[in-house]
Amino acid sequence: MNNLLVAQSGGPTVAINATLVGVLQGAKIYGKIDKVYGAKYGIEGAIKDNLIDLSTLMSDYDKLDTLTYTPSSALGSCRYKMKDWRQDETPYKSIIETFKKYDIKYFIYIGGNDSMDTVDKLSEYCRMNNLDTRVMGAPKTIDNDLNLTDHCPGFGSAAKYIATTISELDRDISVYDVPAVTIVEIMGRNAGWLTASSALARVNGGNGPDLIYLCEREFDSESFLRDVKNKLSEKPGVLVAVSEGIKDKSGAYVSDIISSGAVDNFGHKYIAGAARALEQLVRSRIGCKVRSVELNLMQRAAAHIASETDISESVMLGQKALSCAINNETGRMAAVKRISNAPYLVEYISVPVNEVANHEKTVPSSYIAPTGNDVTQEMMEYLRPLIRGEINLKYENGIPRQLVLF
C-alpha cells in the first residue's frame, strides 16, 4: 500500500486549507496513492495515532471547493516543537509506529518555521532508520518570513485584507473636520511584511496610511511624535500603521516601555499592544483625539476577502509538495520562485528544508524608506501581484459556506 498522511501546523491562515486541497487533488491526479489520512492537531496526531480517513473527501468536489475557502486548519493544529531525536526519541518512535500501522509512504506537513524544523528532523530520522517514508513540507504563514520562497501562502490574502481594511478605515477617519490620529496595529513580531502591505491601500490612488513603521527599524518615540505632528499640520485625519513588534534602540518592545507601569484592579500587569501604547503616547504628548485599532485575529482569518492569487498558489504548492514526495524527494519544502512582476509569473520549486527551518526572512533595507516611516517603490512592486484577484466564494443565508471536518 502507498498511503499518504497530511497534517497542518502553526497559526491559522485563510490559505492553509487550500494547500490541503492541493495535496488531496494531487493524490487523486497522480494515481499512486491508495488511501489518504489526515493527522489531527498537527504532528501530535501522528504521535498519538489520532488520524482521520480523508479518502472520501478526496473525491467530493463540492466539499473540496468549500474547504478551499474555509479559513484556519481543518485538521486542527499544534505548537509542538520536536526535540532532536538524540535527546528524546520517544515521539519519533511513536510517529514511525503510526507510519507503519497505516502504511504511510508519503507525509506532507503544511506549516511555518517550526513545522519545517519538524520536516527536517523527521526526514533525517526516517533516513537514519532506513524507512522509505518521504517527508515533504508545504509552506504556510501570514508572516511571509520563510526563507527560500519568494513569498508564503496565506500572506497574500492577509495583505489583501489589510489593504482593503486600511482603505476603508481611511474613508472612516476622513469624515470629520477635526484633528484625530488613528493607529492600526498589524501582526508581525520580527518581520514587517504585513504592516508594509497596508501601503497597498494606495494602489488605486487612495491615501493609504500616512505613516508606516515596520519592526525592522528601530522605533524612536520622538521621531514618531514629530512625524505625527507634521501630518496633522497637513490634514485633520492621520492614519498610522505599526508592526506589533516595534522596538526601541535598546531592543525593548515599545508596548512594554510605555505601558509597563499599568496594573489593573487585580494587581495584574496590562499587556497592551504597540498601538495602544502609542495611543497613550499621542494622548499625553500631542493631546488630540486618538484611538488604536488592532487587526488582531481577523487579519489571518478573513477568508471572505482572500486573494485569488494566494489561494491558487496555495493549492499548487500542495500539489507540488506531493509530486516531489512521489518523485522520491524528502526533507524538502515546496516553494515559489518569482520569474517576473509584469506579467506576474512564478515557478514552483522545491528547496532544502534545513535552510528554511529556524531562519526568518525579514524585510530588506531597500524596501523601507530612508525616513523609516514608509515603504519604497521596490516594496510596492513586490507586493502588488500578491493581492490580485477575487475568489468565487459561495454564500448561504448571507454568510460564506464553510467545511468543518470534525
Place this chain on the structure above:
Amino acid sequence: MNNLLVAQSGGPTVAINATLVGVLQGAKIYGKIDKVYGAKYGIEGAIKDNLIDLSTLMSDYDKLDTLTYTPSSALGSCRYKMKDWRQDETPYKSIIETFKKYDIKYFIYIGGNDSMDTVDKLSEYCRMNNLDTRVMGAPKTIDNDLNLTDHCPGFGSAAKYIATTISELDRDISVYDVPAVTIVEIMGRNAGWLTASSALARVNGGNGPDLIYLCEREFDSESFLRDVKNKLSEKPGVLVAVSEGIKDKSGAYVSDIISSGAVDNFGHKYIAGAARALEQLVRSRIGCKVRSVELNLMQRAAAHIASETDISESVMLGQKALSCAINNETGRMAAVKRISNAPYLVEYISVPVNEVANHEKTVPSSYIAPTGNDVTQEMMEYLRPLIRGEINLKYENGIPRQLVLF
C-alpha cells in the same frame, strides 16, 4: 429654482453613501429638481455656506455605482447638536441664509438620532418663519436603535460583517486542542442589536458564539465566570460576544469597574474596553489562555462585505425621503415597515421625526434568552433577512474601488 441640498451626519456606516445615491437618483427621476448641492461636514456645511455642486455627479452612473459601495460619508460628517432656536437662533439664521442663497427647496439630512433632532428643529423653524423649504430625514446607524423604523440602514451590513467574522473566528479558535477563551467586543453602548447579530454565524449550522451578553441585561461577573467554566468543560475553544456597553447592577460600565486602577507610565488612566476587562477577569479567576478582540471601526467600515438587502434598502430610503419632500412633507423621516419575514417583504413609509429624535430603540426582552447569555429564536427571525445577498463590488488592483468626492 427648485434646488436640493443633501447632507450626511453622525458616525460612518457602509450604507450612508447608498442613501445619498438614492437621493441623487430621485433628483434625476422625479424631474422637479434643478440643481443638487451637498453640504460638507453635515449641517455645519449649511451653517458655514460650505457646499459642493453634485449636479454632474448625479448623471454619472459609473461614479454613482462606485459611490454606492464606498464606506463612510462621502460628504463628510459632524457631531453637531443644534440647540433650540429660542436659545440660540444664530445657526438657524445662517442655514436659512444658505437655503435662500442657493434656492434650496428641499433639504434631506441622512443620519441617526441627533440628525433627526436637527431635522425636527429645523423643519419647525422653517415653518415658523414661513419658509417653504421641505426638511426630510433619512435614517442611518449601525446601532439599529432608531424608533419607528423596523431597522436602520447600515445595520444589516454591519451585522453581515459581524456574522461572517464570528464564523471565521470560530474556525480560528477551534484549531488547537487546549482550553482557550476568546472574547469579542462589539459596538453598542445602550443597544445590543449588533452584538446579537453575532448569533447569525449559526445560520448554516455553525457554532457561532458560545455565549452572548447584550448591554440590555445587567452583567454579573460571577454568572459570566460560571458560564465560561461550563462551556470550557464541554469544548476547548470558547467564543464569547459582548456589547461594549455591558453594565453591572449599579449601572456602572464593566470596563470601568475592572480596569479603573490601571494607570500607565505617564500616570494616565487606561481606558480599557469591556472585552479587555473581561480578559483580565478570566485570566485572574480561571487562569486559562484568554484573549480579547475588538471589532472596532471595521464593523462600521467593512464595505467589502456589505449586505445587498441593506444597500438596496438604503438607496430606496434616499429616494423615499426625497419623494416625500417633493410631496410637500416636512419634519418627517423615511422608514422601513416590515410586512413579512418569509418571504421578506417591506414597505417604505414616512414617520414623524419628533417621535424618532431623542428616542433609543433597545432590544426587547423577548429577543434575549432568559439565561441572559444568548438570543432567542424570535431575534434570529428578525435578523436573518437583513444580511442576505452579496453586492456586486468592483475591484481594481486587488482592492475595492472607492469614490472620493473631496
